[in-house]
Amino acid sequence: MTNDHGFGIRKIVYYSEEILLENGASPAVPAVRATAAAVVSNPWLGGNPTDDLNDEVVQLAPVLARKLTELLAANLGGVDAIEAFGKAAIVGTDGEIEHGAALIHTPFFGNLVREFFEGESIICFADDRGDAGASLVVPLWHKNAAATRTHYQTITTRVSDAPRPGEIVVVLGASTGPRPHSRIGDRLTDPIVKADTLGELVS
Known part of the structure; x- marks a missing residue:
């Protein structure tokens, strides 16, 4: 499936959770954690490990940054309501780990996510290669104060039918x-x- 931009975005999946009780007590600040995941065709399949990935990054990564930030903001109460963020990629078995890294670790994704979410922190991340339905733990921390331990948390994400071997x-x-x-x-x-x-504690 090719979208209007000419990219193979097959589907976008949104997931959220809210913890109402922890150890029998309600949190002082009940937080909603969520993920937005885009399943895309891997544009670098069949290439060489020395190929330049930049052209496709410039075309695809900003589109993903915009779509995913807009979806999260729309469902979580707006940009001001979002306090922590993180990013991740799962590459299908026919691709390289570098293909996922190319889409999340360059300024064409990360810088735009920070801008759209009005954040300042480096975005913590996870990446892996796996079969369809593989789960990945996405780390999160405060979007403006990365040293703030209160916001160190994770959310596990998976898409039941992705990534296919040629997807990310x-x-x-x-x-x-x-x-x-x-x-x-x-x-x-x-x-x-x-x-x-x-002293004796570590001796």
Whole structure:
């Protein structure tokens, strides 16, 4: 299937979850976590491992960035409601891991996602190769304060019939708030911890 842009976007899948109870108690800030996944034809199949991937990246990655950020924002209450983000890719078995990386690790995707979500942090990520239905754990952290541990969380995503061998699943994840009952401090306020100050604990 080819869309209006000439790209093989076969389907887009949205998934969300809201944790209402954790250890028997409601979170102080119930957060909705979600993923938006685009299943695309791998444009580099049959190429060589030295081929330049840039032309297809420039054409496809911005389209994916726009579609996936718009879908998440529309379902999570707008850009201002989104506090954490992450990205991922699963490459079908006929492709290279680099093919997935090309679609999520360049400025034609990452920079645009930050801009559309009004974020500043580097976007944490995961990538893998797998069969249709493979699951992938997508890491998330705060879009403007990556050192804020409250927003270190994950969401697991899968598309039941993708990636086919010649496809790539490109995923964008987001959350409207922190982990349930987060209470382990913040990297910016941590004490200085070194092995020689802990003595017997690490001996």
